[in-house]
Amino acid sequence: MKKLILALALGALVITPAVAQQTIKIANIVELSGPGTTSGTNFKDGVMLAIKEINAAGGILGKQIESTTNDTQSNPGVAKGLTQKAIDQEVFAVFGPVFSGSIMVSMAETRRAEVPNFTGGEAASITQQGNPYVFRTSFTQxxxxxxxxxxxxxxxxxxxxxxxxxxxxxxxxxxxxxxxxxxxxxxxxxxxxxxxxxxxxxxxxxxxxxxxxxxxxxxxxxxxxxxxxxxxxxxxxxxxxxxxxxxxxxxxxxxxxxxxxxxxxxxxGLTIDAPLPAIRAFRAKFEKEYKYICDHNGLKGYSGVYALKAAIEKVGKLDRKAVAKAMHTLKVKAADQPGILMDVEFDANGDLDRDxxxxxxxxxxxxxxxxxxxxxxxx
Amino acid sequence: MADFFQLLFSGLATGSIYALAALGFTLLWQASGTINFAQGEFVMLPAFAMLAFASFGMPMPLSFFLTIVLAIAVLGWAFKRGIVDPLFRYGMMQIVVATIGLSIAMRNGVRLTGAEAHPFPSLFADRIYNIAGVTVTQSDIGTLVLAMLLVIGTQAFLARTITGRAMQAVAQNTESASVLGINVPRMIFYTFAINAILACAAALLVTPVYLAKFDMGESLGTKAFFAAVIGGFNNSRGALLGGLIVGVGENLAAAYVSAAYKDAVALALFMVVILFKPQGLLGRKEERKV
Amino acid sequence: MKKQSAIIFTSVALLALLVAPHFLKSYGVYLLTYWLVFILAAMGLNLTVGYAGQKSLGHAAFFGIGAYTVAIMMKAGFSFWLGLPAAAAICFVTGILVGFPALRVQTIYLAFATLGFNTAAWLVMRNEEQYTGGTFGINNIARPELFGLSLDGALAYYYFTLGVTIVFGLLLFGLLRSPWGKAFTALRDNPIRAESLGVDVRNYTLLSFAIGAVYAGVAGALFASLVQFIDPAPFGVGQSIMMYLMVVIGGPGYFFGPVVGAAVGVVLPEWLRFAQDWYLFVFGSAVVLLMIWLPDGLLSIPDRIRARRESREASAARAAAVTAAAANAGKGSGA
Known part of the structure; x- marks a missing residue:
């Protein structure tokens, strides 16, 4: 019995061969069950919509984005394991989790592995730990x-x-x-x-x-x-x-x-009802794709992917460390990068500010x- | 004083919702020793079924009726045949675990249709009354009255009709009931059917407040469970009393004791009842058997 | 024969547990460690529920008390090695206190009382922010050192957890083979009879809770250091119900039941992730089907096979006897 269980455990760890930078791998680690379900689902759908658009438009630096999605069950213990799994699979960046407890745990892992981590969490303490690999997709409280x-x-x-x-x-x-x-x-x-x-x-x-x-x-x-x-x-x-x-x-x-x-x-901070053409267009696209009206978490996920895109394009190569460095003090104008929706500035902590x-x-x-x-x- | 009555009345309205869900708990326990940890989900599913029927353009009464038919088949018959019957003779532990599995499956099955909360049409007009400084909505009154009627109606059915009495005989002593020529399996099925109907009625009353969401059954189930225990697990009237006590207790505790510990008040009550009157406030005592 | 095969089986399994992590990446090692932690916790609950027959739905509270004790003490500058025994001791005492209701009420009422205790413990964890960090939790919980060796690495911590689990497993094994173990099962099978046979029902009931609580407390301590972050969420009633599920699915009253049960509760959902959005739906359905198929738990399979073989042999013997009798009768009438 034990052996069977072990076999199952091993089976869970499908070892994906490292495709040598043919694609850009992104892991969604979000709350899809438990108390965080609504936020997590919105955030993930936003990320997925952005990826779909970017891929259709030729990808980032000509490379397609490949994504995986995993549910944390709103549980930090599970989030930690999933982040390790994403790192094992050598993802380029992690999106989520949204709940502060889970992001606290996952960002410790991504920091160790030097993988940029975009969170939907709004707790102030997230960026007060001096972690150079964590970035906001929204205002902090x-x-x-x-x-x-x-x-x-x-x-x-x-x-x-x-x-x-x-x-x-x-x-x-x-x-x-x-x-x-x-x-x-x-x-x-x-x-x-x-x-x-x-x-x-x-x-x-x-x-x-x-x-x-x-x-x-x-x-x-x-x-x-x-x-x-x-x-x-x-x-x-x-x-x-x-x-x-x-x-x-x-x-x-x-x-x-x-x-x-x-x-x-x-x-x-970000609202689906903002009187901006870019956000109106986003709202229509999102509703068409997922049949519901997204909340601010959907906007966070969506614009977060475009922030990553802007950073990679600024660096000009797929180098996690360089991209993370570029993210600090990154300024993105909606005019150059329409998917960012609104002009945005990241500071040295990974916090962002905008109108x-x-x-x-x-x-x-x-x-x-x-x-x-x-x-x-x-x- | 008006404040106190405000809290009391709101608590009664909320409590009657708990009572409706708790009633199903006690019925199943009496008839078949089933503790249904999926009771909250049994309310959630009909809510979504009604919304689904309504989305095909059916009027609410029709979709309510269709949902009841469906619920008797699925939450009544299939639940009994598929889960309770095979596990009945093994005892409570197995049924508890199976219904936990069932609740996980139901909740996450519905989640696949979306994680959003959906508004649900209320039976009552959106009207507010002011009675001596206490404001109540029509739905507060309506929910309270309907819930009470349902509990009393169920009681009357069990006490006054031949079928109801036969069901009670089965609940009290299966062996002598079958000696008396009562069709025991059928009576137990009736209980499951009534539980399913009550779940649909609860869904109709509860969902405008709870909102139709895949996890709405989680907190409802827990509160109903507490209510059933406080009132007495083997007595249907106890469910009503227990529900009202939990609903009012929470409100008074939040206002006068501590909002953060308001659940602890129902809990303290719950512990006292369990330790000193484990059969519940209105329950019968069960003898220890060798 | 049975004993021999059990020993061979256990050694093979142990060997597998020793070797396996070297073939796994960090996620796999983490998952195995997570599993071990829950085996330890479920072992304690198996003692309370499976052996002593006390229906407890409050096990996660002890798990949480253990985790918070270690986390708070380590944050206050104490060593893990001081925190661990403290966690065990606090859980032991709390376990005795929680055992008292069991002297008054049994079966579902006991389940309700313990569930109530769990909710109360959870409220304290959430509300007493100055001690527990409230909903923000406690972050950056360190991993311990052992004889100057840092257990910070995933592998080192895995082996440490494995060691603790084996030591506590052996202790439990010894306990269950001693007269105490017999007293616990007597309590479960028939408390009134146990009492008349001279078993001190009071003490054994309390002890079954207290010892079970110690296992949960130690598991909680390991959990805090494993995840390195705790908040009240994993110590609520939901977790207690999951632990109960692990014990019942594995096979209550089977020594290795928690090993299998924790695998169902921890590893199965991860393994089912290939089903994508459906994985928790599949998991819930699997629990229902497993329960209907094997009401006595997964470890009842050998017993069931044996029972089936015996009944087959018996019916074969019966059939043989009938044929023989018929043959005899035929002979008789022919004569």
Whole structure:
């Protein structure tokens, strides 16, 4: 029996012969089951769409991209094994995972093997480890939260704020960054309300927010929970501003919350509703290919592949180390590289910055109310 | 005080959802000693079936009816014949593991159609009432009333009809029931069929709130399980009580104790009940057998 | 004969385990180590569930307590070698405490109580952020050194885990052959009878939990160092259910049951990845089919073959007897 199991284990390790740089191998290591499924699926579909387009247009430096996709089950222990598997197969770059715990584990492996790793994770700590091989595909919470904090304090003139967050790495991370950003401002957080991932009944959370008598409410939870919170807010007659980051005004939340989403305001890094022709075209392509409207994770995966393409083309050869080096301080203009969708700048940590938007839900549609410049430019 | 009633009422509405799912647990346990770890998925599948029928342009009542027929065949008959019957004589462990496998397969099978959450049409109008400072939605009231009616209806069926009594006789003592000339396998099948119908009804009431998603059964199943234990695993009315206690307990705990530990309150209750009244609040005591 | 073949089989398997990693790349070695960790954990649960008959659905809590103990102590600057016994000791004590409900309730009610304990433990891991890192988890957990040898490499850590698993396997084997082992099975087969035969039901029930918990705790400690990152997710009720599944699929009450069961739980999904998007669907269906096919677990196959052979032999003997009798009768009537 043991031998059979061993044989199975061996069978699992299909040794792929190293094709001498005929193709560029990319490994998708993403959450396709477990709590991260929605994010992971969007991210992967974005990556796959970009690869398909690039291959159809002749590849990168004339070489086709070849990709594999593996599911981490939203489990860091599995993510670690899969990253090793990808490294065993000598991939050129790794895309994913999206969950912070998993990326913490996988980036340690890719760093050791000197393989560029593009993550969809937004936790600030990812790029604070001095790892030269990890790159963002979106803002970190450390970039996004100061932008929305500035809006809360300066524009909305909120003096007291209630905060509903989801008690997972995403929610907790955002909460910390927001608190830090608001620390020296006149805005005080008067209610700090934890909710669970998958929570159904938001009556207690909303009631607590109401009791705090805050000027505004900040909601930082995943899509489905955001929709439920918005519905409960309307039910309990909340009339003050509801503010969020990225998720709150997303297409999915609007679809799920219906009228209750109207009036919600959020800062969005990348949004499928941005009034840019490139993003409109992307949205149409994505919907045609996968039959659903992608969220920001789809945009992250898609533009991430184009960032890699830009870096490889800048270096001019398939050299992981050189590409990783080029990624730092890489500037990509959408005019030269349309797939990047928006002008973007990577810094020495692998973080990126670009324009972002202030959005509001009006009549069941996400409307851009302002475009915010990159954070660095203001300083 | 209005705040308290607000929480209480919301909790009752949520709790009645747990109760519906918990009722199926207790029915199956009584009739066949089955602990169905796929109970949450048994609610998820009908939700997707209804959406699928509706996407072919069928009106909701028709797709609900078709889903019930399908559910009785698949979640009732096929589940009983395929999994419970062959494993029944081996005991609880095997059925537990088989239903865990079943839930993994069901969840991931549905996931193949997409990882997105889909909105689900509500039976009730999107209307809000304000009663003495407490706001309730029509769907809160409707869910609560319908869930209660379903639980009471099931109870009445079991207690008042000949078939129902025969089913209860089987649940209490299989041997003497068969001596009395009751068709035991058929009665057990009826229980599975009722469980399937209840699952469809639960899907209809729950999904507008839970949203149709491949993993919606996961948390629902766990909560229903707690509810069933608190109320009493071998009593159908207990499921209602247990569901309401969990729903209200969570809300009150989140507001007055600690939001982060709100699950611990239901849990503490759960532990107390298990240790001091293991048969549940309304359950009968099962004798220790040599 | 049976004993001999068992010894030959075990040695071949051990040899395979010693040699195999040299033919594998790092992913393969990692997967094998992962498997060993779960064998160790499932061994403990097999003692509690398979031998002593206590239905526990809270094993992952002990697994987590072990992992967090080692991780927190190592972050505080203590050595792994201090953390490991501490993890074992804490799990032993917690195991005894969790065993107490088992004195009051049995079967499914016990399963519910242990499941409740697991949820409570998970909530503490998630909420007590100043100790456990909360949902951010604990990152960069180091791997230990042994006699000045770094176990940082994948191979070194594999052999270390293999060594620990074998040592604990032998300990369990010894325990089960001792009078204690007999007492545990007596407890499972008929607690009332065991009591009347003078088995101290109370102590053995508590011990079956405590010893099982120690195995999970040690496995958790190895897990923390293997993945080098822990967060509360892998220590929830879902993991307990998976461990339970491993024990039942492998064959509860069979010594090597956890070895096979952990392979089903850990290696099978990886191996099924060729089925792409379908792999978890296939895995779930496989679990259902395995259970229906072999309700007593995979290791019941030899017993089943033996039973079938015996019944065939018996029916052959019966048939022979019938023919002989018929022949005799024929003779009788002919005479």
């Amino acid at each position: 450390a970039t996004a939260m100061p932008k929305i904090a500035r809006y809360i304090t300066d524009q909305a003139k909120v003096k007291t704020l209630a905060l509903i967050y989801v008690n997972n790495d995403f929610g907790k991370g955002g909460r910390e960054m927001l608190m830090k950003a608001l620390d020296k401002s006149p805005t005080k957080i008067v209610a700090d309300i934890s909710t669970d991932s998958g929570q159904v009944d938001f009556s207690a959370a909303v009631l607590k927010a109401k009791q705090s008598n805050a000027d505004a409410l900040f909601v930082y939870t995943n899509e489905e929970e955001s929709a439920r919170a918005l519905r409960e807010l309307r039910k309990q007659g909340w009339t003050k501003p509801v503010i969020g980051e990225t998720v709150l005004t997303s297409q999915k939340v609007i679809e799920l919350a219906g009228d209750a989403a109207n009036g919600a305001v959020a800062h969005v 972002s938007f202030l959005t509001e839900v009006k009549n069941g549609k996400q409307v851009i109310t302002a475009t915010l410049p990159p954070l660095g430019k203001k300083k």
